[in-house]
Structures are given as C-alpha cells and as structure tokens.
Amino acid sequence: MSTKRDLDDGTRTGVEASDIRLSNEWRSRSTDIQGRLPDASPLRRQNLLVEKRLLGFLSHTYGPGNWRRDVHSDRDVSSELYFFETDNELAIGGKPPKSSGLIRAVLKKLSVAVAGFVPVGSRVDGLRAEDWVTIAAESSNISPKAAQRVLWRQDISSRVTHVGDDLFVQVRSSDRGPAIQLLATARNEIRARRPLRRRNPPLWAAHLLHDKIILPVALSFAGLPVVYAVLAIHSDESPSQLDLTVSIATVIHIVWGGILLVHRRRRFVTRTAQVDRPNETLRL
Structure with missing residues (x-):
C-alpha cells in the first residue's frame, strides 16, 4: 500500500524504473529531433515531425505516474488517501492501459519506418x-x-x-x-x-550549314595563308588584292570554325x- 505522496515522487508501486527511463528517452529524443529540423531536407523533415508528434503524444499520455492511474482522478486529494494494490489495472482516459512491451514495439516500428522511409519494391x-x-x-x-x-x-x-x-x-x-x-x-x-540556340531555327540552320559545308571547304585551304605569307616575304611585289581577300576569308573561316567546334564539344560531347x-x- 502506498500514499499519494509516493505517486508524486515517481516511486509508486507498479511503475517500473525502466518505464520511467523510457519516458525520459522520449523527451530527450523529441528535443534532439527539434534540433535536427532546420538542416533536414523537406522529406526528412516531414518524417521527423511525424516522429516528434508521436513521441509527444506518448510522453503526454504515458508520462511518469500515468501508467496505471486514471488521468481523470484528482491530484489535489488529501495525502491520507490510500492506494491499494490490485490485479485490475485502471483504464487511462477510458481506454485499456498499454504495457511497456507494447509501447516499445510501437516505437521500434516507428524507428524502422523513419530509418527506411524510402519505399522498396514496385511503384x-x-x-x-x-x-x-x-x-x-x-x-x-x-x-x-x-x-x-x-x-x-x-x-x-x-x-x-x-x-x-x-x-x-x-x-x-x-x-x-x-x-x-x-x-x-x-x-x-x-x-x-x-x-x-535551338530556339532560333534560322540561326541553327546557318550553324549546321557552316559545320557541314563551309567549314570543311575552308579547312581544306587552311595552308593558303602560310603559302601567301611565304610568297610575300620572298617576293619583291606585294600579293594581289584577291590573294589578300582569300587569305583573310580563310582565316575568318578557320577562327569561326574553331569557336564553333569548341562550343559544341563543351556542350554536347558528354x-x-x-x-x-x-x-x-x-x-x-
């Protein structure tokens, strides 16, 4: 037989020390979850919030002293009120009491669900x-x-x-x-x-035409500027205007082709x- 004061001290008969530790673990884990929420991804945060709410519910419903006691009983009754040990467990909030083994099983399932929240199998x-x-x-x-x-x-x-x-x-x-x-x-x-670039079909067609026709022709005459330069150095007369025009056009084609090739390689090779x-x- 124990008094009301025993219940307030958390030493009431029938409340095991392991159950009290379990309740403390709920509160500790709930605090830890609160600290992990800011850095969690949206999906992970959703799972953490579900776990936190369940832990809060369990801690509120089955906190120390609420395992076998009717939650509607008055805690302000006289300290002379005696509690007699009985084999019949009192209901909690009109529902049958939960054993520590059942609560641990629920928490274990929750832990497994949170740790492996990514579904496995067919979707x-x-x-x-x-x-x-x-x-x-x-x-x-x-x-x-x-x-x-x-x-x-x-x-x-x-x-x-x-x-x-x-x-x-x-x-x-x-x-x-x-x-x-x-x-x-x-x-x-x-x-x-x-x-x-592909949003401008005419421009893309111009690039394609240059890559397939103009650039190969220009590259086939890539050696012309070197030939013209050598002839100009060893000749007393300057190259004709036509030769200079062809040389400049060839150089422009080579530079333009090189830029396009580098751009295409960077964009589409991988x-x-x-x-x-x-x-x-x-x-x-």
Missing part, C-alpha cells in the same frame, strides 16, 4: 525507388547546372542526360516530389540566363553525366 507504373525520372528540361528555359545546384543543397542525387538536342535533369523516383517542390520554389534561380554526391560538379 506506380512499375518504377522502383532507385529509377531515374525526368523533372526538368533545358528547353523549358531552365539551367540544368543551376537546377542541380539547388538539388545538391538538399542532398538529392541528380544527373543530366542528353536526348536529341535537349538536356534533361533527372532524379531518383523516390525523390521526385521533394525535387519538384524545390525547383518550383527556386524558379528565379534556375531560370536560364541566355537564350537557347551524353550523360551522373552526380551522386553534392560535392561533385558538372560542366555543361
């Missing part, structure tokens, strides 16, 4: 959690490099793939929702800063670039 349309899905395209006036930079800050793996004349930003299927939300909130940051760690960079 909608047969996609798995690790499959790549497209969330943005450069043709939509989006800079793939800027989009990846936004995703890296939240530890979301991404890659850029080249299909036809367009670049696509892809993420894992499990990260699709948070990634789309991030890019939507960073719309101004990921917007392309310069007009895309067909697929995969980035799995935030500290890696991608050159587009």
